[in-house]
Amino acid sequence: MTQPDIQTVKTSHGQELKVHTYLFINNEFVPGNGPLIETINPATEEVICSVHSASEGDVDKAVKAATNCFKNEWRKTAPAKRGLLINKLADLMERDKDEIATLDAMLCYTRHEPLGVVGAIVPWNYPTMMPVWKLAPALATGNCIVLKTSEVTPLPLYKFAELVVEAGFPPGVVNIITGYGHTTGSYLSSHPGVSKMAFTGSTVTGSKIMESSASSNLKKLQLELGGKSAQIVCADADLANAAVQAHGGIFNNHGQSCNAGSRILVQESVFDKFMELFTAETKKIKIGDPFDKDTFQGPQINKSQFDKILNYIKIGQEEGATLYLGGKRWGEKGYYIEPTIFTHCKRDMRIMQEEIFGPVVAITTFKTVEEAIEIANDSKYGLAGGVYTSNLDTAITVSNELQAGTVWINCFDVFDQSTPFGGYKQSGFGKELGKYALEEYTQVKVVKIQRGGL
Numbered sequence: 001m002t003q004p005d006i007q008t009v010k011t012s013h014g015q016e017l018k019v020h021t022y023l024f025i026n027n028e029f030v031p032g033n034g035p036l037i038e039t040i041n042p043a044t045e046e047v048i049c050s051v052h053s054a055s056e057g058d059v060d061k062a063v064k065a066a067t068n069c070f071k072n073e074w075r076k077t078a079p080a081k082r083g084l085l086i087n088k089l090a091d092l093m094e095r096d097k098d099e100i101a102t103l104d105a106m107l108c109y110t111r112h113e114p115l116g117v118v119g120a121i122v123p124w125n126y127p128t129m130m131p132v133w134k135l136a137p138a139l140a141t142g143n144c145i146v147l148k149t150s151e152v153t154p155l156p157l158y159k160f161a162e163l164v165v166e167a168g169f170p171p172g173v174v175n176i177i178t179g180y181g182h183t184t185g186s187y188l189s190s191h192p193g194v195s196k197m198a199f200t201g202s203t204v205t206g207s208k209i210m211e212s213s214a215s216s217n218l219k220k221l222q223l224e225l226g227g228k229s230a231q232i233v234c235a236d237a238d239l240a241n242a243a244v245q246a247h248g249g250i251f252n253n254h255g256q257s258c259n260a261g262s263r264i265l266v267q268e269s270v271f272d273k274f275m276e277l278f279t280a281e282t283k284k285i286k287i288g289d290p291f292d293k294d295t296f297q298g299p300q301i302n303k304s305q306f307d308k309i310l311n312y313i314k315i316g317q318e319e320g321a322t323l324y325l326g327g328k329r330w331g332e333k334g335y336y337i338e339p340t341i342f343t344h345c346k347r348d349m350r351i352m353q354e355e356i357f358g359p360v361v362a363i364t365t366f367k368t369v370e371e372a373i374e375i376a377n378d379s380k381y382g383l384a385g386g387v388y389t390s391n392l393d394t395a396i397t398v399s400n401e402l403q404a405g406t407v408w409i410n411c412f413d414v415f416d417q418s419t420p421f422g423g424y425k426q427s428g429f430g431k432e433l434g435k436y437a438l439e440e441y442t443q444v445k446v447v448k449i450q451r452g453g454l
């Protein structure tokens, strides 16, 4: 026989309280379908009461209630109204504080503590910047770090290591190692002495690191993974600006950026004009020696990336996209690839879905902003996105609706160390930069003190 929701219980001081023992779903106390769970008074070892537990069906009900409310109401409720409700709840808690305090502890505070030894694994595309994005918040919050550079670009970090010594850091605070991913990287991410892994690289490797974390010691994780970011060019945009920004958005660092705007969606009515401006911008690219100050585009990082990119260019042609510009090796020596533009791309083509990580952009058209949002979100990735428009409503609608961790408006690839960066969906989780990064490298301890005993 099921017990009533409200039970009268006695505290160890003999005080009588009425407590709920049912589940709270959709603002109602409802009986749970799991077994009853006894609440034990740890001071007396006596049963205070039994509470209902949730079966899988109850969990489904609670998730469904939260999902419905999130979609249809709470997400759209004005922050001011949310504030009023939260304030009202606070007033009610204050009114009933004695009762709540009896059921809880009395004096309570939190401490943000370092995690201990942080492991970091970085890629080759920004060999100094990616490590620094991890080192700075890790050290500032009191952690020590073991950082594995990419086996392809170890050198800058060893120069950095010299500066660590010169600056006077105690030995052991910063440790930098190099090695292959499947050996050194895998060992580091499985190491029981490491409390957290911070990783930037491919989504495939990110999921391996998640497995290593799960099977070793449940390390806290921060994963900054791949991307296939969309740049949406609306008909009302300043097209000259859009062409310049979208160009940098894809071709900066030869396309070797996780946030590269490698899909460009152009509103049908301005397609020809945009292509004229964008192509003119692309043709200005000076390819050559990376040490020459006029060079915009140097070689790709290595033969394997070079081959991979050329293979994607072949795939794009085979899939029926129009090769509008470039598409070949540049020169005869070095891993140079011509800046390459595909047009008439279909959203399910591999060049629209997969991270190429090279100077290759896939362009398609759209009729309405709603359609552009749908195409942009049709990706397993969600790192970044952009919209070019002169309409504030459009800018706000697109930035609200894009499933991406960063949205640029009338610009692209703009970074600032005070604003956080990180992905949605399979672009990973956790934030780098800004104060959010500090949270990634700390754990919060709650201290509750029973007053009177001290």
Ligand SMILES: NC(=O)C1=CN([C@@H]2O[C@H](COP(=O)(O)OP(=O)(O)OC[C@H]3O[C@@H](n4cnc5c(N)ncnc54)[C@H](O)[C@@H]3O)[C@@H](O)[C@H]2O)C=CC1
Binding pocket: 121, 122, 123, 124, 125, 148, 149, 150, 151, 179, 180, 181, 182, 184, 185, 186, 187, 189, 200, 201, 202, 203, 205, 206, 208, 209, 224, 225, 226, 227, 257, 258, 305, 308, 355, 356, 357
């Ligand atoms: N989103 C981003 O920032 C990056 C994305 N990529 C994508 O990944 C593709 C392949 O490039 P890769 O250099 O092979 O990327 P990757 O993700 O395999 O390598 C990045 C880092 O992870 C390490 N690593 C590899 N396997 C590991 C494992 N099993 N356990 C622990 N660490 C491991 C590597 O040694 C390197 O330090 C690129 O074409 C590009 O599409 C690559 C680099 C950065």
Ligand code: BAL
Binding pocket: 125, 126, 130, 200, 256, 257, 258, 259
């Ligand atoms: N563009 C900076 C972040 C990255 O590509 O990894």
